[in-house]
Amino acid sequence: xxxxxxxxxxxxxxxxxxxxxxxxxxxxxxxxxxxxxxxxxxxxxxxxxxxxxxxxxxxxxxxxxxxxxxxxxxxxxxxxxxxxxxxxxxxxxxxxxxxxxxxxxxxxxxxxxxxxxxxxxxxxxxxxxxxxxxxxxxxxxxxxxxxxxxxxxxxxxxxxxxxxxxxxxxxxxxxxxxxxxxxxxxxxxxxxxxxxxxxxxxxxxxxxxxxxxxxxxxxxxxxxxxxxxxxxxxxxxxxxxxxxxxxxxxxxxxxxxxxxxxxxxxxxxxxxxxxxxxxxxxxxxxxxxxxxxxxxxxxxxxxxxxxxxxxxxxxxxxxxxxxxxxxxxx
Numbered sequence: 001x002x003x004x005x006x007x008x009x010x011x012x013x014x015x016x017x018x019x020x021x022x023x024x025x026x027x028x029x030x031x032x033x034x035x036x037x038x039x040x041x042x043x044x045x046x047x048x049x050x051x052x053x054x055x056x057x058x059x060x061x062x063x064x065x066x067x068x069x070x071x072x073x074x075x076x077x078x079x080x081x082x083x084x085x086x087x088x089x090x091x092x093x094x095x096x097x098x099x100x101x102x103x104x105x106x107x108x109x110x111x112x113x114x115x116x117x118x119x120x121x122x123x124x125x126x127x128x129x130x131x132x133x134x135x136x137x138x139x140x141x142x143x144x145x146x147x148x149x150x151x152x153x154x155x156x157x158x159x160x161x162x163x164x165x166x167x168x169x170x171x172x173x174x175x176x177x178x179x180x181x182x183x184x185x186x187x188x189x190x191x192x193x194x195x196x197x198x199x200x201x202x203x204x205x206x207x208x209x210x211x212x213x214x215x216x217x218x219x220x221x222x223x224x225x226x227x228x229x230x231x232x233x234x235x236x237x238x239x240x241x242x243x244x245x246x247x248x249x250x251x252x253x254x255x256x257x258x259x260x261x262x263x264x265x266x267x268x269x270x271x272x273x274x275x276x277x278x279x280x281x282x283x284x285x286x287x288x289x290x291x292x293x294x295x296x297x298x299x300x301x302x303x304x305x306x307x308x309x310x311x312x313x314x315x316x317x318x319x320x321x322x323x324x325x326x327x328x329x330x
Contacts, residue, residue, distance in 0.1 A: 027060025
């Protein structure tokens with residue numbers, strides 16, 4: 001059916017196919033079908049949870065135990081979709097777990113939990129919501145934490161409902177880049193200069209796309225909608241593809257390499273900072289998930305603190321995760 005389409009477009013097409021809810025389906029059955037058919041791909045599984053389970057609302061209450069299992073065991077995107085669905089179907093037994101998820105280091109999980117705890121009427125978690133509404137680095141987390149606070153503290157009701165959401169905002173999600181909460185762009189930084197802890201920096205004019213590691217060379221490419229690659233060339237000359245995505249920059253960190261990877265095309269918008277470790281053939285792990293495809297990557301303090309630009313935000317991070325957003329220097 002799809003021939004030689006790039007995977008990103010196949011994923012988008014299949015996501016669209018999953019958004020055809022069957023009103024007569026039971027939640028547990030729909031969830032079981034999602035897992036059986038899409039368990040090998042987190043984007044498709046998360047999309048199916050949103051498109052087939054969340055849409056059923058309270059009618060999918062029997063999916064609660066299965067969603068709770070997914071929310072505890074799967075990667076961040078699936079956890080976010082499962083946490084959001086737990087709130088949407090009103091699975092009250094998940095309230096404490098969802099409240100604990102407000103402390104996650106993964107912004108996708110936190111974003112899902114800010115709305116889900118409102119849907120579940122989790123009034124005992126308002127203090128944490130207040131802290132997120134005040135201090136979280138991502139504006140969408142701050143916004144939706146405040147929406148849930150307002151709903152939970154309204155005398156007439158104790159649960160977030162669809163009319164609480166801003167115009168044009170969907171009740172489902174978060175499915176970043178598919179269906180749910182979309183991530184906006186930062187205001188334009190006209191000076192092109194940002195600052196973090198007294199250190200000023202600019203986005204590099206040209207991305208670094210080649211670096212030595214493990215006795216060989218790590219090389220990245222950006223092929224737009226068709227997807228680039230991250231390739232390691234051994235000292236012997238043999239090349240091995242170690243990651244499949246567009247590459248937008250590299251920075252050394254100790255014996256390892258940080259790589260900015262991601263794709264923005266049509267409704268797809270994903271990005272991450274990868275950590276490539278020096279072993280016989282470099283090992284790739286995800287260090288940080290970005291709000292969308294990155295534009296560039298730079299070191300604020302070499303080998304210590306770094307910055308990636310995504311959606312106009314200068315996102316500062318180190319090996320422990322995201323530290324915050326650097327302000328524009330006017």
